[in-house]
Amino acid sequence: MVFTSNPLSLSVPDPFFESWLRENGYPEIIDQHTSTAITTSTTTTTDASSITNGFFISLFSRIFTLLSLFTINPFSKLTNDDLAAQTPPWTTIFIGSSDSYSFPLSVSQARMRVQENVKRYARNYATLFVLFFACSLYQMPLALVGLISCLALWDVFKFCSERWGLDRYPIIRECLIRVAQCVAAVILICSNVQMALFYALGVSYAGMILHAGFRKLAHAKQTPRGRSK
Numbered sequence: 001m002v003f004t005s006n007p008l009s010l011s012v013p014d015p016f017f018e019s020w021l022r023e024n025g026y027p028e029i030i031d032q033h034t035s036t037a038i039t040t041s042t043t044t045t046t047d048a049s050s051i052t053n054g055f056f057i058s059l060f061s062r063i064f065t066l067l068s069l070f071t072i073n074p075f076s077k078l079t080n081d082d083l084a085a086q087t088p089p090w091t092t093i094f095i096g097s098s099d100s101y102s103f104p105l106s107v108s109q110a111r112m113r114v115q116e117n118v119k120r121y122a123r124n125y126a127t128l129f130v131l132f133f134a135c136s137l138y139q140m141p142l143a144l145v146g147l148i149s150c151l152a153l154w155d156v157f158k159f160c161s162e163r164w165g166l167d168r169y170p171i172i173r174e175c176l177i178r179v180a181q182c183v184a185a186v187i188l189i190c191s192n193v194q195m196a197l198f199y200a201l202g203v204s205y206a207g208m209i210l211h212a213g214f215r216k217l218a219h220a221k222q223t224p225r226g227r228s229k
Helices: 014-023 027-048 051-071 078-086 089-094 107-120 123-140 141-164 169-190 193-214
Strands: none
Touching: 014 078, 051 107, 078 123, 107 123, 107 193, 123 141, 123 193, 141 169, 141 193, 169 193
C-alpha cells in the first residue's frame, strides 16, 4: 500500500498533522510538501487547460505571491531567545547553495518561510542592517559627522556631570539633559542622519523579506526533549 505525504493520514487529518509539525519544529517538512503538492497540481491543470491561460494564471499568481511578501509581519514569531542564539554560518547556512532557493508557490508558504527564516537568521539580518547603515553613513559624510557629534556631546555631558557632581542637583541635571536632547535632535536632523537610517532600514528590510521568502526551510537541529543536565 502506498501512503500519501501524511504518513498518519489514515488516523490524523492533514491540518492536525501540520499543526503537530509546526509545534515540534519541523516546518521544513511542510514547506517541502507544499512545493510538491502545488507543483503537481499545476502540472495537472496545465495539461487540461490551454498553454496561454496557464501562463497568465501562473504569472499573476507569482506576482501576487511576490507582493504578498511585503504584507507579512516577519517579526510575529521572533523572540528574545532567537536574538540571543548563536549566529548561523554565513556561507554554508545563511547563503547556502543555488538549490537552497525557490519561488514560494503560495501566500501561506511565503508567510511560513518568512516567519521561520527570520527566527533562524535574525542575527544575520541584524548584522546586515548595521553594515548597510555604515555604508549609508560612508556615502553621506555630513550624517556621519552629525552622528559622531551627538556621541561626543553625550560624552561631554557625562564627563561634566561627574566632574561637577550634578547628581546632587537633580532638577538642574534634568534641565541640562532636556537641553542636550534638543541640541542632539537638531544636529541629527540638520545632518540628515534620519535619511541614512531610512535608507539602511529600507534596503535591509527588502533584502530580509526577499531572502527569507525565497530561502527554503533547511532542517534545523532539534533539542532532545526530556533530557536535562
